Amino acid sequence: MRVRTKRTRNFIIVLALFLLATCLVLPRGLRRLIQPAASAAGKTFIVDTTSDSADANAGDGVCQTAAGKCSLRAAIEESNAKSGTYTINFNIAGTGLKTITPNSFGLA
Numbered sequence: 001m002r003v004r005t006k007r008t009r010n011f012i013i014v015l016a017l018f019l020l021a022t023c024l025v026l027p028r029g030l031r032r033l034i035q036p037a038a039s040a041a042g043k044t045f046i047v048d049t050t051s052d053s054a055d056a057n058a059g060d061g062v063c064q065t066a067a068g069k070c071s072l073r074a075a076i077e078e079s080n081a082k083s084g085t086y087t088i089n090f091n092i093a094g095t096g097l098k099t100i101t102p103n104s105f106g107l108a
Helices: 001-023 028-034 072-081
Strands: 043-049 086-090
Touching: 043 072, 072 086
Parallel strands: 043 086
Antiparallel strands: none
């Protein structure tokens, strides 16, 4: 009976390692099909201007002002327009300290 228990245990260990290795080598798209919750992360908006311009089309999922940039206000408007988790990152060109001065504190 001990031999059978060891074989069963070894089989389970080998199977678990095989499944883990298989998950690691699968392409990302296939992993998303298998584990949709693991890849259902929210969208990231990247602020690239210090202007306080509003989003050109709030709710379309694209952070873009009329000038074609993504302002902090536009990113907030987009994230507020839809449910879910959103991340706002900053990548403003140039060197030195950057200051974003809102024209008003009430966002639409």
